[in-house]
Amino acid sequence: MTEIYLRLVDLILTPIIMLIAIMLFLRGHDLPGGGFIAGLVFAAAIELTILARGAEATRERYGPWLAPLIGLGLSLAVTAGLIGIYGGGFFRGMWLEFYVGGGKLKLGTPQLFDLGVMLVVIGMAITYLLRLSEAAEAATRTPTAREGGQS
Amino acid sequence: MPVLALSLVSLFVAAPVFWLLKPHRSTAFAWLAALLPAIITLWQVLQLPAIASGAVLTERFQWAPTLGLELALRLDGLAVFFGLVVTGIGAFIAFYTAYYFEHDERQGLFYLLLYAFMGSMLGLVWSDDLLTLFVFWEGTSITSYLLIAFKSDYKGAVDGARRALIVTTAGGLAMLAGMIVLGLHVGSFNISTILATPGIATAAVTPVALALIFLGAFTKSAQFPFQFWLPGAMAAPTPASAYLHSATMVKAGVFLLARLHPAFSELPMWFWTLFLVGGVTMVLGGVSSIRYTDMKALLAYATVAILGTLVMLLAFSEKYAYEAFVVIVAAHALYKAPLFLSAGIIDHAYGTRDLRKLAGLARRVPLVMVTMVLAAVSMAGAPPMLGFLAKELMLENFYQLYEHGEWLVGGASFVAAALAALFMAGAILTLLWEAFFRRQPDEEAAHLHHAPSFWFVAPALLLTVLGAVGALFTGWYENLLFAPAIAAISGEAAIVGFKLWHGWTPVFITSLVILALGVGVLLARGLFRRAFAGVPARVSSLAVYDALIDLIYRFAFRLTTLIQGSPMAPQLSVTLLAGVAVMAYALFFTNAETSVVLDSLEIPSVTEWVFFALAIFGALTTVHARSRLSAIIAIGVVGVTVTLFFVVFGAPDLALTQLLIEVLTVILLVLVFFRVRPDPQFGRDRRTPLRVFMALAMGFFGFAVVMINHLSQVGESISPYFIENSLPFGKGANVVNVILVDFRGYDTMGEITVLGVAALGGYALLRSPQLHALRQRINAVRSSRTPASEQKVVEAGHD
Numbered sequence: 001m002t003e004i005y006l007r008l009v010d011l012i013l014t015p016i017i018m019l020i021a022i023m024l025f026l027r028g029h030d031l032p033g034g035g036f037i038a039g040l041v042f043a044a045a046i047e048l049t050i051l052a053r054g055a056e057a058t059r060e061r062y063g064p065w066l067a068p069l070i071g072l073g074l075s076l077a078v079t080a081g082l083i084g085i086y087g088g089g090f091f092r093g094m095w096l097e098f099y100v101g102g103g104k105l106k107l108g109t110p111q112l113f114d115l116g117v118m119l120v121v122i123g124m125a126i127t128y129l130l131r132l133s134e135a136a137e138a139a140t141r142t143p144t145a146r147e148g149g150q151s
Numbered sequence: 152m153p154v155l156a157l158s159l160v161s162l163f164v165a166a167p168v169f170w171l172l173k174p175h176r177s178t179a180f181a182w183l184a185a186l187l188p189a190i191i192t193l194w195q196v197l198q199l200p201a202i203a204s205g206a207v208l209t210e211r212f213q214w215a216p217t218l219g220l221e222l223a224l225r226l227d228g229l230a231v232f233f234g235l236v237v238t239g240i241g242a243f244i245a246f247y248t249a250y251y252f253e254h255d256e257r258q259g260l261f262y263l264l265l266y267a268f269m270g271s272m273l274g275l276v277w278s279d280d281l282l283t284l285f286v287f288w289e290g291t292s293i294t295s296y297l298l299i300a301f302k303s304d305y306k307g308a309v310d311g312a313r314r315a316l317i318v319t320t321a322g323g324l325a326m327l328a329g330m331i332v333l334g335l336h337v338g339s340f341n342i343s344t345i346l347a348t349p350g351i352a353t354a355a356v357t358p359v360a361l362a363l364i365f366l367g368a369f370t371k372s373a374q375f376p377f378q379f380w381l382p383g384a385m386a387a388p389t390p391a392s393a394y395l396h397s398a399t400m401v402k403a404g405v406f407l408l409a410r411l412h413p414a415f416s417e418l419p420m421w422f423w424t425l426f427l428v429g430g431v432t433m434v435l436g437g438v439s440s441i442r443y444t445d446m447k448a449l450l451a452y453a454t455v456a457i458l459g460t461l462v463m464l465l466a467f468s469e470k471y472a473y474e475a476f477v478v479i480v481a482a483h484a485l486y487k488a489p490l491f492l493s494a495g496i497i498d499h500a501y502g503t504r505d506l507r508k509l510a511g512l513a514r515r516v517p518l519v520m521v522t523m524v525l526a527a528v529s530m531a532g533a534p535p536m537l538g539f540l541a542k543e544l545m546l547e548n549f550y551q552l553y554e555h556g557e558w559l560v561g562g563a564s565f566v567a568a569a570l571a572a573l574f575m576a577g578a579i580l581t582l583l584w585e586a587f588f589r590r591q592p593d594e595e596a597a598h599l600h601h602a603p604s605f606w607f608v609a610p611a612l613l614l615t616v617l618g619a620v621g622a623l624f625t626g627w628y629e630n631l632l633f634a635p636a637i638a639a640i641s642g643e644a645a646i647v648g649f650k651l652w653h654g655w656t657p658v659f660i661t662s663l664v665i666l667a668l669g670v671g672v673l674l675a676r677g678l679f680r681r682a683f684a685g686v687p688a689r690v691s692s693l694a695v696y697d698a699l700i701d702l703i704y705r706f707a708f709r710l711t712t713l714i715q716g717s718p719m720a721p722q723l724s725v726t727l728l729a730g731v732a733v734m735a736y737a738l739f740f741t742n743a744e745t746s747v748v749l750d751s752l753e754i755p756s757v758t759e760w761v762f763f764a765l766a767i768f769g770a771l772t773t774v775h776a777r778s779r780l781s782a783i784i785a786i787g788v789v790g791v792t793v794t795l796f797f798v799v800f801g802a803p804d805l806a807l808t809q810l811l812i813e814v815l816t817v818i819l820l821v822l823v824f825f826r827v828r829p830d831p832q833f834g835r836d837r838r839t840p841l842r843v844f845m846a847l848a849m850g851f852f853g854f855a856v857v858m859i860n861h862l863s864q865v866g867e868s869i870s871p872y873f874i875e876n877s878l879p880f881g882k883g884a885n886v887v888n889v890i891l892v893d894f895r896g897y898d899t900m901g902e903i904t905v906l907g908v909a910a911l912g913g914y915a916l917l918r919s920p921q922l923h924a925l926r927q928r929i930n931a932v933r934s935s936r937t938p939a940s941e942q943k944v945v946e947a948g949h950d
Binding site for chain 1: 212213214222803804808811812814815818819823881883884891892893896899900904906907909910911913914917
């Protein structure tokens with residue numbers, strides 16, 4: 001699974017896809033995109049790495065982040081809701097607006113919540129993709145292991 | 152400024168910050184760790200004069216205004232009294248932790264949990280709303296579970312933690328039901344409002360609500376027959392044990408009872424339940440404490456006895472009972488915490504806290520000896536400590552009852568309390584004698600690894616000194632601290648005047664006799680230990696609990712084998728048939744008057760016809776595919792066609808999501824089928840009548856339900872509201888996103904929680920060796936349904 005051309009594609013495309021994911025997230029409140037979609041795109045980028053470099057190498061790179069990512073995402077989402085209590089109720093949207101140069105910049109709890117959604121989606125998707133790829137790689141390496149997952 | 156809310160928020164924010172600081176790098180962090188609880192303690196101390204003069208601090212925040220939910224905090228005499236215990240002891244524990252976990256990388260994690268626990272506990276005692284209280288109550292259950300299971304590679308810790316969690320949360324759920332019954336009856340969940348409702352004690356729902364709330368309080372405060380989880384919780388690291396069992400977690404139930412006392416204490420049900428349960432717990436805990444040679448287990452049973460005493464005292468509505476209650480809470484926090492902390496220091500220095508391996512420690516660790524002796528004097532109830540005053544007041548209460556006509560209740564409780572006190576004195580004297588003063592241990596002696604530093608011992612020492620000073624100078628603070636708490640428990644203003652020396656009263660003579668007999672228990676300790684060793688293990692609530700849990704595991708295993716033991720296809724058939732049934736029901740039996748409007752139907756455009764053709768082609772290819780891979784790809788085509796529909800109908804967000812899901816699903820399926828044995832029969836056996844019927848039924852009903860949903864008008868559409876208000880309220884031009892993260896934030900919250908849980912489940916289940924083992928176990932059971940093999944499987948499932 002470590003074809004040279006796939007690794008090249010991974011080298012070039014993965015960072016670009018990740019950037020696209022971040023862009024989709026940032027513009028999500030006003031244009032198509034948002035945390036859920038951005039999370040899926042990000043997961044797709046990491047899946048490319050899995051296909052190019054194998055699950056083991058990918059886990060070495062991202063593994064330690066995965067479980068905390070889901071927890072962090074959920075905590076951020078809850079925090080966004082809790083901040084709303086200050087404004088009059090759980091999940092009440094709270095916004096800060098800045099004027100930078102000519103443009104208006106807005107930061108709000110819904111965006112924080114969206115960030116939480118993105119992190120949970122990334123964590124969930126990659127957890128499954130990595131686990132299944134590991135199992136698949138183990139199955140291709142040792143033929144006897146194939147007996148295991150019969151369904 | 153909402154100081155109460157800010158204090159709580161600061162604790163919860165400090166928790167992860169401390170973890171990120173990596174405090175194990177230096178013991179100087181001890182001071183920083185103790186700072187925040189110390190500041191909150193100081194602030195509470197400064198509020199005492201105002202509270203003593205009757206002022207009450209209230210803070211209320213809307214949580215979900217439309218549901219009438221609010222977060223309400225209230226600082227009255229009882230709240231500040233327990234709050235001081237929580238943060239005061241908490242500051243000492245936080246300081247001690249830095250030395251206990253010296254150079255340990257997990258120290259930061261421990262601080263995270265400790266602070267989160269402290270915040271939950273403080274929120275609990277400050278709550279003025281039943282549901283707010285419940286949220287913090289469960290917060291303490293969860294954080295204490297994590298604290299007890301902290302040494303997660305040690306099976307005893309995980310088992311003990313799970314037991315504590317199951318027992319306390321089961322009780323917590325019962326309590327929630329009781330709270331809801333009470334709150335709905337009154338029409339408010341505000342505690343002050345409920346307590347002030349006239350006639351609440353005699354309402355028809357009160358017995359049910361109280362019984363359920365009792366369950367919560369008794370499980371949390373380890374009352375008989377739920378006391379068994381508490382000794383198991385001793386597997387926690389010592390700072391956690393000291394904190395949970397001297398000052399906080401187990402006091403939560405007692406606190407709740409004290410909180411409800413003014414409204415319900417006149418009920419016979421209140422008196423008899425608390426009197427009997429508390430009394431039995433007190434005697435059981437006190438007498439069992441002599442049995443154990445593990446210092447922490449000994450102290451744990453003594454804690455059970457104290458909790459029983461507190462519950463029993465709350466049964467009464469007498470002056471002495473209130474006074475005894477508050478003094479015992481204070482005294483217990485001030486002597487039990489140092490005892491636990493010292494046990495931890497000995498464990499740290501000697502590698503064991505088993506009394507059989509210890510002897511003559513007095514010369515090796517003199518400072519620990521001084522601490523423990525001082526604390527033990529208080530625990531044994533000897534003058535001049537706060538523990539002495541506490542015991543005197545308690546016995547005085549029972550003696551007064553005896554004198555004034557209640558001779559049966561007073562006499563019985565006097566004897567029971569004296570018995571429990573006697574055995575606790577005997578147990579703590581045994582601990583002191585065996586650990587510090589005798590020359591030869593029973594078994595091979597443990598050796599001193601490294602002597603504890605002064606600062607390691609300092610928190611425990613300071614706490615015991617506070618206990619001693621506190622007893623000698625009660626006059627300075629008794630009407631600031633104790634009287635407001637008593638006023639909150641009794642519901643009427645109180646003034647107290649404690650005296651250590653009462654003269655040669657019957658109670659004082661009893662105290663002396665208890666001490667003398669305590670020495671007798673020390674001398675006869677071997678006799679008692681042998682007698683207890685003779686009690687079979689079956690005779691305990693722990694055995695009942697284990698049997699119950701075992702039963703649940705067996706049931707779960709049987710159920711799983713029954714409904715999920717078969718291959719994938721039949722399982723899926725059940726799910727799909729259920730779906731068909733639901734849809735058929737929805738279609739035929741509900742909403743008779745819904746009229747279907749066919750006007751809005753349009754003739755599809757050419758592009759749409761092409762998409763239809765593509766989708767049908769994809770579906771047909773899937774059905775006819777000769778290998779799994781082609782089936783997966785063909786079904787992917789169907790998915791992509793759906794994406795195209797979204798694009799045409801102007802839903803870019805949906806299209807993007809659908810496309811990404813489609814791509815990832817195909818990859819996932821390919822990965823999954825790597826694991827499955829190639830099936831040469833693939834595609835041969837699938838046109839059974841049942842499957843054809845299912846496919847047709849799913850297709851037909853799916854179509855019909857979507858169609859009717861779309862065409863029938865029930866009320867007004869909500870879409871215009873979203874579209875109009877997206878920009879002004881949600882500050883976003885992308886309506887879909889605003890709906891997801893703002894208008895329907897609750898839904899999304901639920902969804903991502905499900906995602907997170909699913910990820911955890913997948914993480915655990917997909918570890919191939921375990922999946923393999925599970926599969927084999929189920930197959931084994933299915934092939935040979937003999938009871939013996941099943942037994943084995945169930946046991947394996949326990950681990």
